[in-house]
Amino acid sequence: MAEHPAYPVGLRLSGRHVVVLGGGQVAQRRLPALIAAGADIVLVSPEATPSVEAMAEAGEITWQQRSYTEGDLAEAWYALIATNDPGANAQASAEAERHRVWCVRSDDADRATAWTPATGHSEGVTVAVLTTEARGRDPRHTAAIRDAVVAGLRDGTLVAPHHRTRTPGVALVGGGPGDPDLITVRGRRLLAEADVVIADRLGPRDLLAELPPHVEVIDAAKIPYGRYMAQEAINNALIEHAKQGKSVVRLKGGDPFVFGRGMEEVRALAEAGIPCTVVPGISSSISVPGAAGIPVTHRGVAHEFTVVSGHVAPDDERSLVDWPSLARLTGTLVILMGVDKIGKIAETLVAHGRSPKTPVALVQEGTTAAQRRVDATLATVADAVRDEDVRPPAVIVIGEVVRVGPGPAA
Incomplete structure (x- = not known):
């Protein structure tokens, strides 16, 4: 098997029987994703970490507090073998092979029939990075690639164009207290995807310099006791651009609802039938x-x-x-x-x-x-x-x- 690359595939495990052998740190890291996938999980282990035990107490998994025995994998669709007993791991792996159960082994990836990729998520997309060859596998390298891709998608430095028609609307984004690094991940991504940005003076101005040339930036210029754009004019600008089919971001300092008049804008958009997404910000x-x-x-x-x-x-x-x-x-x-x-x-x-x-x-x-x-x-x-x-x-x-x-x- 080592001569051929792994075949990447996404498993749909919702409602399907999954067996996890071992309740240590490996299981603690892997179980949340299996739970999120909706799998029917049975954990077989004499002991478990406090976090894994809490999952069992919450009813997220079924914990059979014992060691592995022959037959535990007979009805499984997928198995994670992660005990600290090499003999039990080998025996369970052989059982999985006989029953044609895809099996991940934490102690010996070369003898497993499946590998777990380094995964990350960004707005409905799962990024999975997998080393294609067993020899020379470097989990830290694949994790670093995963992190770089996910970070790029989240902060907008890696922009993948949408080929489906986007629903026009407005995102009311709290930009945080001023440091551009303190905007939320979601806020930065929406800013990177915007066609129009209507920005306050107190929004993180450095982020505006990163926008592509085609993005129209409107300065609301809400300077205390100075020049300003009336709130009604701001509301009208949001509505006008959204009705033109554009993706609009209203970039505000801090949090939109902490002395930010955000609800006035939400109400105006609702009355005009414009969908609005509110992205909270870190309040100053x-x-x-x-x-x-x-x-x-x-x-x-x-x-x-x-x-x-x-x-x-x-x-x-x-x-x-x-x-x-x-x-x-x-x-x-x-x-x-x-x-x-x-x-x-x-x-x-x-x-x-x-x-x-x-x-x-x-x-x-x-x-x-x-x-x-x-x-x-x-x-x-x-x-x-x-x-x-x-x-x-x-x-x-x-x-x-x-x-x-x-x-x-x-």
Whole structure:
């Protein structure tokens, strides 16, 4: 058999009897894929790892807690032999051969009738990489090829054109806090497949430079207190391009639904009959403090954190925030879009019970190369913003967690 290459094929195991011999690390790695394939799995092993045992307790597999005996493979369609007993492995492999059961052996691939490829998944596609010759098999090499292909499909660097007609629509993509590497895998793939991208200023701009020349990029330019594209105009642009049969990505900073007006766009698209996919993003409310060395919660320090929009002052009649209640909380307070209102916010919190010595950190341009951190207290934060010329976008963290980490870089 070693003179001929393996024949690649996909097995449809749903509802079919599969036997796994051995409950160790090999079974622990292979069982999830067999479970996902819908196989009727019987595990034969005296012992199992905690993870494999949990699969049995959950009813995902049937565990016969004993050693292999002749006849275990008689009714199987597929078998995985992975015990630590070479004699039992050889005996089971011989039984599989007699019953014409395709059999994988973890201890001796050359004597197996089937090999397990290195597999990965990307949006409905399974990538399987298989060494075609028994001699010189290098599992690490095949796994590296698998990883490279899957990574390319996921991040859009390896683009396979769709030959079936795509359903036009809009993907509402959260781009994360700013670092282009922090967009989700799915978000990056959809961005790579887009015909039109409508981007916010706070979206990861570096990703736009990677787009092919044919992609139309529309700058929503939602600059605070500056030039902006009205929300209605954004909604209309999304609808117009989608109705032209184009794949549209609305690229937003952070997460679309965290002070991002994402639901307004979803509603407008629904009313126009345009299908919309929402791709969550990493919110700056937790990622930016983390990047600056500040945990929003910490054992013995803060058991909760609250995220608040600071785009209107506490004494503004438009404010929906219960500032007196926030002042009484002992956990972490994270404020977005509040740089120019932080003086008034700090005064209000102190007036309602927060100590003026409460530590405050302002993290500007978080997760990007321009990130910087300014530390202060509620009593001094207004002066710190002015003296240090802190500008948006900046995330403000208020609470004792500010002192937990190593502090700002020297």
